Amino acid sequence: MSTVYLIGAGPGDPGLLTVRAKQLIETCDVVVYDYLANKEFLEYARPDAEIIYVGKKGGDHTLPQDKINELIVEKARSGRSVARLKGGDPFVFGRGGEEAEELVEAGVDFEVVPGITAGVAAPAYAGIPVTHRDHTTSVCFITGHEDPTKEQSGHNWDVYAQSTSTLVFYMGVKNLPMIAEKLIKGGRDPKTPVSLVRWGTRAEQQSFVSTLDSVAAEAERRRFAAPSIIVVGGVCSLHDKLAWFEKRSLLGKGVVVTRAREQASGLVRTLADHGAHVYEFPTIRIQPLDSYEVVENAILRLPMQDWVIFTSVNGVRHFWNQLREIGLDARVFGGLQVAAIGPATADALRERGINPDFVPEKYVAEHVVSGLLERGIAGKKVLIPRAKVAREVLPEELVKAGAEVQVLPVYETMLSQADDAEILQAMDQDKLDYVTFTSSSTVDNFFTLVDADRLREYKAAHPDKAKLACIGPITAQTLQKHGFDADLQPEDYTIPALVNALLGE
Ligand code: SAH
Numbered sequence: 185m186s187t188v189y190l191i192g193a194g195p196g197d198p199g200l201l202t203v204r205a206k207q208l209i210e211t212c213d214v215v216v217y218d219y220l221a222n223k224e225f226l227e228y229a230r231p232d233a234e235i236i237y238v239g240k241k242g243g244d245h246t247l248p249q250d251k252i253n254e255l256i257v258e259k260a261r262s263g264r265s266v267a268r269l270k271g272g273d274p275f276v277f278g279r280g281g282e283e284a285e286e287l288v289e290a291g292v293d294f295e296v297v298p299g300i301t302a303g304v305a306a307p308a309y310a311g312i313p314v315t316h317r318d319h320t321t322s323v324c325f326i327t328g329h330e331d332p333t334k335e336q337s338g339h340n341w342d343v344y345a346q347s348t349s350t351l352v353f354y355m356g357v358k359n360l361p362m363i364a365e366k367l368i369k370g371g372r373d374p375k376t377p378v379s380l381v382r383w384g385t386r387a388e389q390q391s392f393v394s395t396l397d398s399v400a401a402e403a404e405r406r407r408f409a410a411p412s413i414i415v416v417g418g419v420c421s422l423h424d425k426l427a428w429f430e431k432r433s434l435l436g437k438g439v440v441v442t443r444a445r446e447q448a449s450g451l452v453r454t455l456a457d458h459g460a461h462v463y464e465f466p467t468i469r470i471q472p473l474d475s476y477e478v479v480e481n482a483i484l485r486l487p488m489q490d491w492v493i494f495t496s497v498n499g500v501r502h503f504w505n506q507l508r509e510i511g512l513d514a515r516v517f518g519g520l521q522v523a524a525i526g527p528a529t530a531d532a533l534r535e536r537g538i539n540p541d542f543v544p545e546k547y548v549a550e551h552v553v554s555g556l557l558e559r560g561i562a563g564k565k566v567l568i569p570r571a572k573v574a575r576e577v578l579p580e581e582l583v584k585a586g587a588e589v590q591v592l593p594v595y596e597t598m599l600s601q602a603d604d605a606e607i608l609q610a611m612d613q614d615k616l617d618y619v620t621f622t623s624s625s626t627v628d629n630f631f632t633l634v635d636a637d638r639l640r641e642y643k644a645a646h647p648d649k650a651k652l653a654c655i656g657p658i659t660a661q662t663l664q665k666h667g668f669d670a671d672l673q674p675e676d677y678t679i680p681a682l683v684n685a686l687l688g689e
Contacts, residue, residue, distance in 0.1 A: 186213075188256055188266040188287055190280045192273040192299015193217075197309075197385035198224045198456075200300045205269075208297065213264035216256060218271055225269065234264075249279060253286040260292045273301040277327055277354045301325075303352040306384020306413040310391035311426030314350050319418035324349040328356020328363055328414065345370025350417035357412045361400040367416065368396055377420035382412040385429070387436050387461035393423045432459030433687045437617040438610050442467045442626040444600070447497065451620070454683050461615070465607055467629035469600040470498050472505075473572070473593060479506045482567060482592050486516050489590075490564035491556075493523040494540075495578065496571070500524075500532040502594040503569045514538055521559070525552055525578075527678060547677040548656060549578035553585060562586040572596045575624075575658070597625055604634045611642045614649065618672075618686055622655045622679065624662035631666045640667070651689075655682050 189208045194200035201222075209215060209228040217226070219239030226235055236255070238247040247255070259266050274280030274296060287294040303325050307314055314323045324347065330337060344351055345367045356363055357380070368374050374397035381391040394402040396416065429435070437460050441448050445466040452462050473479070483506060486492070494500050507513065514537040523542040524530035530543045542559055544552045565588045568579060572593035579589045610616040621627045643650045652670055654660040656677035660670035672689070674681035 185292065186260050186263055186265045188260050188268055188292055188294045189297055190268050190274040190283060190294060191270065191297040192278075192301070193222060193225055193269045193271055194300040195272055195302040195305040195385045196222055196383065197305075198222055200305060200385060201225060202297060202299065205297050205299065208267050209269070211265070212267035214259045214266045215269060216252070216259075216266060217269040229267075234259075249282065253283055256283065257286065257290040257292055260287075261290075270299070271302070272305075273299045276301045276303065276325060302384055302411070302413055303354060306381040306389075306391075307352070307379070307415050307419075309385045309389060309429040310379060310381045311423050311428060312379055312381075312415055312419050313422065313426070314352060314415070314419060316419050316422065319421075320348055320350045322347070322349040324351050326351055326353050326356075328353040328359050341366040342370040345372045350415060350419050353414035353416070355410065356414045357403065357408055357410050360403055360414065363414070364396050364400050372396060372416070376416060377418060377423075379415045379420040379423055380408050380412050381415070382408055384413060387456070387459055389429060389435070391423065391427070391430065393420050429459070433689075435459030436461060438463060438615040439617060439686070440465050440607060440610075440619040442620060442630050443622050444468045444470045444597070446470050451622075451679055451683070454680075455686075458683075458687060463606055463610060463616075465602050465604075465630075465633075466600045467602060467626045467633060468623075469598045471596045471598050472502065473596060476506050476509070479503070479569075479592060479594055480510055482569075482590070483507060483510065483512065483516065486567070487519065488565065489520055489567045491521045491523060491561060491566045491587075492517065493525065493552075493556075493566060493568045493578070494529050494533060494570075495525045495568065495574070497528050497532045498571070498595055499569045500529060500536065504536055506594070523552070523556065525549075548658060549575060549581060552578060553581040556582070557585055564588070566590070567592055569594045599629050599632060602633055607634055608638065611638065611650075614646060616642065616650050618651050618653055620653045620655075620682060620686075621659050621663065622682070624659050627654075627659060627662040627666065636666055636668075653682060653685060655679070 191205045191208060206228055209225055214234045215229050216236045216238055229235060238252045256266055256268060270278045270280060272278060284294055304314055353363060376396045377393055378396050378399040379391060379393045380403055383389050392406060434455060439455050439460040440463045441452055442465055443451060448464060452464060455462050517538055521541045522538055524533050524540040526547040530540050533540050542555060544555045563586050566582055567590050569592045579591050582589050639650060651672055652663060652668055653672035654663055654670040660673055663670050672685045674685040
């Protein structure tokens with residue numbers, strides 16, 4: 185018999201998962217999850233884990249609660265560990281208590297991993313502390329949607345109304361007119377500040393402050409729906425002063441990242457940190473070569489070269505894989521000069537113990553050549569480990585300058601079979617704000633996968649949306665071949681500069 189873990193997955197921001205929760209998702213045999221738990225967490229699961237969706241959205245239950253309980257018990261009895269993920273905290277309006285009781289009755293061991301509950305986190309992300317010495321000494325969590333089968337209400341509206349507590353309602357948007365009315369009737373000041381926070385802590389977060397007597401109309405006007413938290417009390421007056429999350433420059437903006445998945449994580453994280461809703465759409469796939477015989481020979485003959493020029497992080501990575509494979513290390517670069525085209529490539533070298541002798545100030549081949557010439561590369565033997573298919577400008581210019589160049593493919597880039605469904609849906613819902621291109625092949629492949637006419641149509645309908653951001657002039661030229669101008673292009677041809685260009689909008 186194994187253990188069932190009742191795990192709180194937090195309110196939505198993937199950073200708000202506990203360390204313990206992450207460890208368990210990574211190790212359990214079965215992951216059972218709900219509608220509100222962020223799906224990104226499923227990526228932590230073992231590739232062979234069984235993943236089961238039992239979510240519910242409003243009244244639309246995928247699996248009734250008793251069936252969920254049965255399922256969990258059955259999995260545990262078969263000897264498999266179960267991570268039962270729930271939105272927020274499992275014991276705060278999450279029916280975690282009921283599931284735990286069932287487990288006890290079935291004789292199944294369980295543990296609870298508390299999570300960050302939406303009733304605290306959503307207000308916090310909207311600049312509302314649920315307690316504050318100037319406003320309240322207590323806070324009360326209330327369901328805004330009682331079990332409809334219950335005969336007698338468990339609410340005592342007069343007590344809520346007359347208490348000085350901050351009132352936090354879950355599942356209450358539909359009943360907001362009733363909630364406001366009962367509180368006013370019970371004696372709460374109609375001018376009490378009330379705030380609604382929808383999709384708290386996520387890129388889609390929206391919030392506003394109103395007063396008890398007009399909040400229902402305001403919520404209707406703004407078309408607020410579930411999932412929202414309703415906060416009633418003086419603390420809501422701090423919203424405008426303390427709101428920090430909604431100030432993020434890219435909050436709620438849909439940004440497409442077209443880089444290969446292997447390379448995209450840094451860019452994805454930075455954009456998400458600025459509030460963007462990131463669509464990962466890897467247009468290229470980085471792939472090892474079928475045979476590394478040529479690379480191996482080149483490594484063994486390395487002492488005969490004068491310079492090695494790395495043009496990408498992938499080049500460094502795949503070159504090193506081979507170096508390790510044959511039992512060598514950074515010492516093979518002993519007498520050589522090493523250049524890195526771009527700061528990320530330079531960092532990849534430094535991580536491997538090589539401090540590059542030359543990193544150009546601008547990161548296109550033409551500028552690199554002039555820098556290398558100044559360092560006396562003419563007449564020297566140069567090795568360039570890189571992708572199988574790449575621009576020929578750098579080797580050609582170096583040859584013209586009198587260098588003896590050997591181009592050494594160490595990996596291949598292939599068209600990735602990314603599914604364009606999410607991108608098309610984002611356009612249908614007017615949610616596509618930026619597309620980022622970090623190389624010419626991401627542009628070419630993007631238009632192999634996504635219909636250019638659909639994008640053109642979308643751009644025409646939304647002049648301030650679907651802005652195309654290119655890392656540099658070469659990428660922008662490729663974009664022009666497909667009939668589009670780059671809307672954004674940073675001064676510096678780097679990923680951080682590209683992000684800054686988006687932020688500066
Ligand atoms: N166990 C969960 C609550 C489940 S009840 C927790 O501790 O947070 C579901 C209700 O939670 C929703 O109707 C909504 O009121 C609230 N909720 C959950 N996630 C939310 C979010 N990201 N933003 C606003 N409200 C949220």
